[in-house]
Amino acid sequence: MGLKGEIIINGVTFAVACMLFYVATTFPQLKFADRVGPAFWPKTILFTVIVLSGSLLLKNVIVGLRRERFDQGEVPVQGEEGTKRLIVAIVLSIIYGFCVPYGGFLFSIYLFQVLFLLILKVKKVRVLVLFPLSLTATLYIIFIKVLYIPLPRGAGIFLTFSRLFY
């Protein structure tokens, strides 16, 4: 982890805390609870975060200036391939989150697993078909048949498909 990354993360923490502190100042107040109203606790927390993250940021900047390494930054620890696949994995997770209401649980979780295995370099077709299938069946039995949890059925053709099972 480089100094540049440290400065960015601590800077973001500091900025977010400042922004939320401002939001906390806009909370409505009630006369009877004026002194320790809804804003009291969040403001106390955020003030402490601002002080602590500010001090970290300051320390990073001072260290950076001393080392005069600002422009060079540091070599990222993780491999390029890991980063690429991580980004794809995160994007896939987000897409899955948005697609479940339409695709339904059974279809979406199966597809999600197949794609995730591909990201993790699993190439054997038999594995790609059978492993997600067995895991989906396990999840179906645990959550739908045993725990009776109403998981999303999807819309359109996916709804019809889901209704075959639950």
Added chain:
Amino acid sequence: MLHDILAGYYYAFQVDNFTIIVLGTLVGVALGSFPGLDCSIGAALFIPITYGMTPSQAILLLAALYSGAVYGGQIPAILFRVPGASEAVMTTLDGYPMTLKGEAGKALGTGLLSSLVGGLFGVAGLTLVAPLLANAALMFGPSEYFALGILGLTALASLGSKSPIKAIISGLFGLLFATVGLDPIVGLPRFVFGATVLKGGITFIPAVIGLFAAAEVYNQISRGRAFSRIDNGTGNQQKRIRITFPTLKELKPLKWSSLRSALLGLIVGILPGVGATTAAIVGYSQAVQFSKEPEKFGKGTIEGIIAPEIANNAAAAGAMVPLLSLGIPGSATTAIMLAAFLMHGLRPGPLLLVQQRPLAFTIFAGMGLANILFFFIGFFAIRFFVRLRQVPYPFIAVGILAFSAVGANAMGDISGMKMMFLFAILGFIMEKYNYAVAPMVLGLVLGPIVEPSLRRALMIHEYDLVAVLTRPITAMLLMLSMVVIITPVYWELKRRRASRRGGNRGRFS
């Protein structure tokens, strides 16, 4: 008391409860024996499964899983020098050298026996101490609860991370996330940003699943470990494993060292935030300090396995003391257990031991049974747990993510799942920049206790902060929090000064 203990064992031996304890212990040992999966991840993944269980069954499952995982961590630590869980880190020091000497079976047998002794000692301590502490805690008011919450948070923040300041920031953000939604006293919305879903607050369980379980998968992918096959050690070694126990002659001289480890482990476990890993380190250090042959340590002596294993298993039970008697979780796993209690409509704390006494004693009994069970499971199924390491990580990763997604969905509809993925990304970023996630989880759990307690205490004392903070127990707990924060900083500064001096000496000599 004896009646309560017997009643606890009676309930724990009911067929359905006993089955759940067996299942929890099995899963726990499996999770512990697989590096990269620990009891926090396991507990987070299994919370949604407890949804259809009774409260006592849910807690029994998680408690058994916890006990099993603390034991399971020693299996890869001894065989492959890779601790399955952080609690087993000290066991590698003498366990692996014993394996290299061809004494893997004896090392595993010693570890198994020590875990049993430590675990049972811890459960006995838990059964005796928790009710006493709960009785004392019945006198606590809002200001004392506020101070207790702060102590729990500072302990974990300062001891559980590479950077204490970052850990404190993480804990504070946890407290801040707990404020999202309607104000607990006046009912006005806070940090809702117009989103209806946020009015109910941040659902704790999806957040925990994201921070602990799913984030770990992203971490492994970013490090490139998710693609590589795990080193399985030598195949022949696995086939030859047969557990053997140390003889009475070997064990007799170690009785005092074992007792010291058990006591220290229990005490360290009871302290909020310190946990079983520190207990193992303390246990090992005292064994070296008091040993007549300290030079033997690190070269494969059974004493080097007994001390940390007794201490960490005693600490795992000890960590349940603050949770059950005060309602304050002392570690990440017990914080997740607190969430399970809340999910099932129970509030751990002194009243639990008064109003739900049979439940509390069933949990104690369940933990005792889990310790006995992992002894048999470890003895008869060791080869199975060793083979678990052969499962390639992509399958584990996909399994974790699928369970996380469906579990979060089950706990809080689609928004719960989206929140889980958001927290997973946040957890990944935090880990990458050394912001520990455990304090954030603790903050999320303790927020609803700390904030209303402080505000109520202030209202009772007519907004006189000094009057609130100078109540005897409150002041004592807050001073303890200060000590907990300052001590690691002091030691770090001292260490740096010493290394600087050492460096200078080296330069001039």
